[in-house]
Amino acid sequence: MGVASIPYKINDDLVDRKVTILAAFKMISDQTCILFHEYTNEINYINIISGTGCASYVGFQGGAQSLYFGRACNVGNLCHELMHALGLHHEHTRPDRDQYVTIQWDNVVPGKQDNFKVKEGDTQDLPYDYDSIMHYG
Secondary structure (H helix, E strand, O other), X not given: OOOEEEEEEEOHHHHHHHHHHXXXXXXXXXXXXXXXXXXXXXXXXXXXXXXXXXXXXXXXXXXXXXEEEOOOOOHHHHHHHHXXXXXXXXXXXXXXXXXXXXXXXXXXXXXXXXXXXXXXXXXXXXXXXXXXXXXOO
């Protein structure tokens, strides 16, 4: 199996959180074939910046791909957002999720229903993972 090496850049105002950011990289690298390296001059990279919360686009966007790492976010939140940046959707949005969980739509915060809609995709015959960092609650 090959290794994917992902360049990253940490915004200067997050220098005091670098230990947490590096811990998130290590958590992912320890369980996958994905490594992270500091940005040099790559065209495409993950740009970790301050935000009011934790957020990332899902999948490759091209260029400096922003990943928002707010002050209230922890290492687990950052791992979750990094996995989004790498292309993973939430575990509870798998096409087969209704075989494993029941969404209590009345309990979903208004305006957040899209976070629970089923996404099309190939599960690669992997088992449903209740403990996935990509699974809500």
